Amino acid sequence: MPRKKKTDEDGENIPASSSATIQLQTMSKTPQLVKGMKDILPVDQELWGHIRDTATKIATQYGFGRIDTPIVESTTLFTHSVGKQTDIVEKEMYTFEDQGGDNLTLRPEFTAGIARAYIEHGMLNMPQPIKVFTIGPLFRHEKPQADRYRQHHQFDCEVIGEANPAVDAQLILMAFKLYKTLSLPVILHINSIGCLSCRGTYREVLAEYYRTKRSQICEDCKRRLLKNPLRLLDCKEEQCQPIKAGAPQIIDYLCEECKSHFEKVLEFLDVLEIPYSLNSHLVRGFDYYTRTVFEFYLLQNDEDTPSLALGGGGRYDNLVEVLGGRPTPGCGFGLGIERIVNRLKQVLHDGGEIALPPHAPVDMFLAQLGEQAKRQAMVLFEDLVTEGFAVAEGFVKDSLKAQLELANKLNVRFTLILGQKELLDGTIIIRNMEGGEQEVVDIKKIIPILKKKIESVSEDSYLNL
């Protein structure tokens, strides 16, 4: 294809044409992918589809129905649920004012939108709990790097309207099962951050403890101490580690109900044989979490490089109420699909194998020669497709050579050749691509003949197994 000549100044200096020809306005800069965004190309769709299918299957098995909420929500939905002090709301939201003056935000997470839908559609009047899942894009304006994008996708499950610890455990089981089905070894990190009252008590104790060590902690932690003491436990600074290690643990400050809830969750996990690691430093970045919080990490065989979480979630017993609904408990998780995709790609890169469902092969190629034959072939192609054959064509090519080349690349078993001569005789050629032998058959009988051929082939391969 000839390269278009670039015009100066985006074509602004092109003299007005005397004819009525429309002038192309060539862009001086080729548009680029917006920072932090990623195209999901056809080559990757098989992997993506596999993950989506597996996730959907598991969700369905556990009685979850799909929900799709809009990507755009009111900004206040997130500021009130996720919390104004959180990193996400403070600096990572794609927020804008639309033409009508509404303050909107591209969803940075799923739970708030789903809780909104729960309230708005009066789902409290349906049998509780409501169990829903979704898969879709989320937006966070972070500094992009590997495994971290500004638009990423999550598989998300939520159970709203039930406080029983069995829910927490079953959600964790589902996530665990998905990773397991995809052959990704993961370790669960779990903690309980209690309810509003016991967390409040703990926060005081923790802050008190840190205040005595103030001179020894890093600058960030001094800030955290004032703004959000729980985040102190998240610090990875070297100098803070010993202080962190000696810090009071929230487990010891849980109220009776919260403690019992957490114990029951762990008992379920034991019975279900889900490997977990109690992580008293796990807090998570959303304000709405209560009681159970958890994250999944890839189980590394070498040194446990604290990689990025593959997924996470927790309980949010106050969220619905905060958003103006009746007091309603809830629990859920989100798993990053890109992170799963990247792990699986790594497995493939390292020479491993991933059991992808076999993709349907193309059975045959329909080649034509000559204008008349091409017209007839287009009709025949429709018949073949309607009959359910996986058939490819090369109507944009005129030479038989080019078409056979295509057929070869597609790895088809047969190529049907319809030329002028066959058209006149009312026949068609079936070429076996493996050996190259050809037979001329009556075009009227082509469909039953092909059916027989395809059948016998699939029987053969069945026997070979």
Next chain:
RNA sequence: GUGGCCGUGGUGUAGUGGUAACACAGGAGGUUGUGGUCCUCCCAUCGCGAGUUCGAUCCUCGUCGGUCACCCCA
């Protein structure tokens, strides 16, 4: 948002202060009736902009992008 490293065609790599080599992929063709081999040809002004210079893809700065670490998360 802060700091380090990086930026040559679709991909993976060469290379030099005087306008770029190789492999693969892709396209066209080797006289519109036959594929997987072979042959020929085509496909990059070296991310973008500015500066230094007689002249820069190679030097400097900026910018954009990628990547890694921090932050935090999926």
